Amino acid sequence: MNVRFGVTFGGCVIATLLGASEAAAAEPRTPFPAHAALDAVGGSPAKGAYVLSAQGGWPFSFLRAQVGLSDRITLQSELESAVGRRYRPMLGIGVRLAEATHVRLTGEFLAxxxxxxxxxxxxxxxxELRFRLAIPVRRFVPYLVLGTRxxxxxxxxxxERASGTETSWSLRHEWTPWATLGLGFAISRGIGLDLGINYGWVGAPDTIALPGVHLGLHFGGDR
Amino acid sequence: MSRARFVFAGALGVVLAGCVNEETRLYEIELDGKVAVPDGAPSAGAVHLAFHVAKTFGEGDLEHPLGVFETRTVAGVGPVRETVLYPLDEGEGLVVYGWLDSDGDGVHCAPGQTEEPAGLVKVAGFPAHALSFSLTLRAPCVGPESLYP
Incomplete structure (x- = not known):
């Protein structure tokens, strides 16, 4: 089973790299002005643009959709799963805080x-409040995400007392600081990949957490 | 109640019921008791009381007797009146264990101190909001596990 999975996975990676090299050969050396990989890992696609992301890994996996409402504001929806036992459906906005040739900084708030x-x-x-810093260099996009959940x-x-029953509610707070360090790669303007290391410290500081990893596939368009 | 209010109340109920993480159910008991030592035995010192469920809920081998849910310290032997909150979801039955702190060190027996008497009683009539018990401390340096069941 693992061997079959490994062969299949390896085939996908090789096919992806071959496709990427062909695409690189076919396109001019000028970097894309914007592409799905950048929008996915750096956040805040431009007005009218969208990007759909599927990131699978351990222990966290994600499905995310982002749509640019303006050149700075993005509507986004996200579903996160941790080993199929913990789910977090979220809706929020992203704000492009800074943009330069090789830097994009985005702030995001989701609830x-x-x-x-x-x-x-x-x-x-x-x-969750988080910040995404992306540094696009041609087809590659190293990125960092820091968040607090x-x-x-x-x-x-x-x-239950002799005089009657009393009911009261209380709230416990669970804090999850979050960090992701990864590398995005643009196969084309509309298709991208990313590989990242996640560190989500669920229940900090009373727990321990192990780092995780994910591989993502991103589709974008209308830019 | 209008239909809209009924629907809203129902939806709110579903949301609240769907977001409970831990539900703790406690049962208040007024315990009126008497702690004593056998005639002629030393009786000076505070008495440490521990209130246990008689049988802790569990599955299979995890089910076991006793399980402390509250502890109290009273000034000495004699009448005792305590209010405890019994955890309904942790077990069944009520047991009171106590020991006499003869040397006042807060520790039940130690090298050189082997005479601190202890006792245990299963409270009859549980569950009820008002119960009474009579506890005699007659077994030196014995824990509750040796006295029950």
């Missing part, structure tokens, strides 16, 4: 809900 089914249930409203987990306490 949504957290669902976790495991030994410990975790459910509640969830928000906050989930609020409601607990219910019921006390």
């Amino acid at each position: 949504g809900w957290l669902f976790q089914r495991s030994e410990e249930y975790r459910r509640g409203p969830n928000g 906050h989930a609020f987990l409601p607990d219910l306490l019921t006390i």
Whole structure:
């Protein structure tokens, strides 16, 4: 099973690289002014442009859609999964904070809900503030994401007294600092890849976290 | 209630029910008891009480007797009146364990101190909001696991 997966994966990588080299040979050496890989990993596609991303890995995987509402403002939706047990559907906006030939800085704010089914249930409203720094160099886009996530987990306490039953709610806070370091690659203006290392410290500082990795495929258009 | 309000209330209920992480159910019990030592035995010192569920819920081999949920310290032997919150989802039955801190060090027995008496009683009538018990401390240096079941 693993061998078959490895052969298939290797074939995909080779085909991708061959396709990329053919594309590189066919296109002029001038870098793309904007491409799906940059919009995906750097955030904030231009007005009318969109990018769809699928990033699979361990322990985190992502589906993300971004649409440029203006040249600075982006609407985005994201679904994150951690090993199929923890899901985070989110909706938010991205703001292009800085743009230069070789730099793009984006701030993003997302809000949504957290669902976790495991030994410990975790459910509640969830928000994230993060910044994306991308440095496009021709087809390559090294990028860094730094974020802070906050989930609020409601607990219910019921006390049965002789005089009656009292019910009260309380909120626990779950903090997840986040960092991703990765490299995007533009196969063409509309198709890109990225490979990244994620460090999501769920429940910091009371827990420990292991780094993870993801491989992403991105499609974009209308720019 | 209008139909719109009914739908809103229903939706709110579903959302709230769907976001509970931990639900803790406690049962308040007023315990009226008496702690004593056998006639003639030393009785000076504070008494440390531990309130246990008689049987802790678990699956298979994880099910076991006893499970402390509250502890108290009272001034000495004699009448005791305590209010405890019993965790309904952790077990069943109520057990009170106590020991006499003869030397006042807060530690139940130690090298050189082997005479601190302990005792245990299973409270009859549980569950009820008002219960009574009588606890006699007669077994020196014994933990609750040796006294129950």
